[in-house]
């Protein structure tokens with residue numbers, strides 16, 4: 001039997017500071033298989049980013065366990081690549097130097113891997129920006145460059161924390177389409193944290209709805225086939241999309 005890509009087994013998190021302690025997560029358990037695209041949604045402060053940080057090995061759980069490909073998480077892993085709301089591009093490096101940054105950090109930069117990074121840049125419609133600097137690009141273009149940098153290391157697990165939330169609606173849809181196209185045919189597992197219910201529904205195989213303080217999973221939604229098979233743009237026109245969106249909206253509203 002193949003191991004789960006991610007398994008959380010009654011994991012909790014309590015943040016401790018000198019004056020205070022914040023119980024961020026009640027025991028939560030979930031399993032994500034290799035190749036699945038899974039989203040965590042929920043109101044502000046319900047623990048979505050905490051889940052992501054636990055999976056990324058940036059913080060340890062207070063109790064319970066997190067496994068990555070069958071092994072306990074005990075720190076950051078090279079099998080993971082992370083993309084955040086801020087593009088975190090280095091302004092003094094060209095686009096080409098930015099997209100190969102992750103490869104350099106991991107000691108993986110060579111002719112072949114750098115060529116793949118340039119191929120991804122081309123796929124995302126930015127081949128012409130190779131020798132430009134981030135300050136010469138629009139917000140949507142910068143975020144595309146950040147996506148290329150994240151994908152260039154060919155991670156087995158992609159963690160996305162509100163990656164498109166700073167973009168306008170049109171750019172966001174465009175980037176969702178590009179992401180799905182790039183992922184097609186790859187067996188990359190994706191974990192997305194987002195406030196955007198439409199985005200979660202249009203992209204995911206499964207959605208975990210989180211709520212409460214401390215945070216917990218209040219509902220698990222397997223996204224229907226008719227939405228999953230559609231592109232992110234056309235998914236929004238499928239008959240089951242709007243009713244499910246409304247259900248999720250009510251679910252989140254109650255928190």
Ligand SMILES: Nc1ncnc2c1ncn2[C@@H]1O[C@H](COP(=O)(O)OP(=O)(O)OP(=O)(O)O)[C@@H](O)[C@H]1O
Pocket residue numbers: 015016017022023024042043044045046047048049050051
């Ligand atoms: N480093 C920290 N120290 C103390 N408390 C923290 C820390 N990080 C998060 N928290 C608290 O833990 C809870 C969950 O935070 P988290 O950032 O995981 O929520 P979230 O659902 O991602 O929120 P948002 O959608 O607003 O980003 C919140 O009450 C938050 O204040």
